[in-house]
Amino acid sequence: MDLTGPYDPTVDYPEGPAIAEIAGAGDIKPWRPLHVSRRNFLRGVVCSGIVIGGSSYLFSTATPARADARGVERMMSLTVNGRTHHVDVAPNETLGYTVRYRLGLTGTKIGCNQAECGACTVMADGQTIYSCSTLTHRMRGKDIITVEGIAAADGTLHPVQQAFIDELAPQCGFCTPGQVVAGVALLNSNPNPTEEEARVAMSGNLCRCGAYEHYLRGVMKAAREI
């Protein structure tokens, strides 16, 4: 078991030394493994449904038995970045929420949450979609790639990622994961786009910092290098 990788809510981690043992405070119940980093701890909290603002609203209820057996089964297999996860997904849950808060893949950003900005862009079977406005249950059998799945396994950046760095594309960086996914999806299907084609392919991604020309130059640079 990999105890150093990202926190995976589907794994039963061995418990670290009980908090009670450390603190000597009687019968306090240990509730998290101690080896998790602060970042992973935060993810763990969100995933386990401990009260944090809005997400508790969505996930706090225990899985209700389906009222009707013909409705979708909550437990589903979801293939993200080549790995199949078995996740409990509410019928009204969107893919953006599932990847961020159940799988801990927080690279995908939620901006507008209504199909109007592109920060949440992921690929499904190679095509870009807005994960904020896609029901996760629709993704059964699809191959989903999030921004975490773009770089090579050894960490080598994809040419699009490298070109964005070289062209100083990200300013605040909030739109960047979506821009990366849109750029990679374009070059996967059309390795030699014209500038106009690239402009159209990237047009579903807003950048509030207005770095459009940088992203466009990045995509064209990556296209020349691939």
Added chain:
Amino acid sequence: MSDVMHNFELYQPDTVQGAADLLGEFDDAWVIAGAKDSLGWFKDRVKQPSVVVDIGGIEELSGIAATDDGGLYIGATTTLTDVIENPLVREKYPILALSASKVASPQIRNAGTIGGNISQDTRCVYYRSGFPCYRAEGNTCYANTPTAMNRDHALFEVSRCVAVTPSDTAPAMVALGASMVIRRKGEDIEVPASEYFIGPEIDITRMTVLEHGDILLGIRLPGTWANARHYFEKAADRNTWDFALVSITMVAKMAGSAIEDAAMVCGGVQCTPRRLTEVEDVIRGEVPGPEVETLVRRVASRGAQPLNFNHFKIPLMESLAARAVRSLT
């Protein structure tokens, strides 16, 4: 946060029959195909159906095939991207590929369906925000008051409601003489596009003839306008995401340099796509040129009744119609 949708039971039937059975069983069931229009309603919590039937996984509903009369049949859940990229569509009805390519954004076109695009609800900002207006079965129109924001609203054929058709592909359906194949109570019926889209005088709560329980199976495009000359232009605030302020769709057949026949349809000015029959009459048999354009401008918006903030749509509409005709020279 607008992200948290109400709870609903989700069904994903594999067959049209399965979907029809579910719709027959639940009075409160809502159909989603690409869900791009529907999730907006749900996220804003304006519509909260307790049952959602996802027809996007029904194989028999998607795909494009040539028909015997030289036309095409397009399954209702074929995505806009598949319509745009399909070689048959591009060859026979480039006007449809062109208008579909101007819908929303690439990501929305990858998921949104052609059936959903022509069946989507209007975008009147009051109605979409949950105001209890006529269309929402209330007893007033918030868009038709002296101070209302009605820049996006209608010029023609208003009846209490002044909302417009939002779809970029609907005008092409009317221009091409398409018909919609609908499964209604176990039977398949075919409705011409000119009757599929309905205005407020017929039913103020719906944009199309679809009733609860109906499933749009597909769209039949007759061979009539295959390979015709075409023109599409959409005027919107931004090129991506924004709905048309006014759009113009034209197909035309030429006899030498004269216009033998043409169909011109305008979007964004009325609750349904508006066929510009007067323009068609003016240009039929004529050789396009400055005189014809002047006449076109004169008749294109005849009868328009602007609201407080949408006068600009009148010259816009006239110019787009004239440019469409100019494209034939």
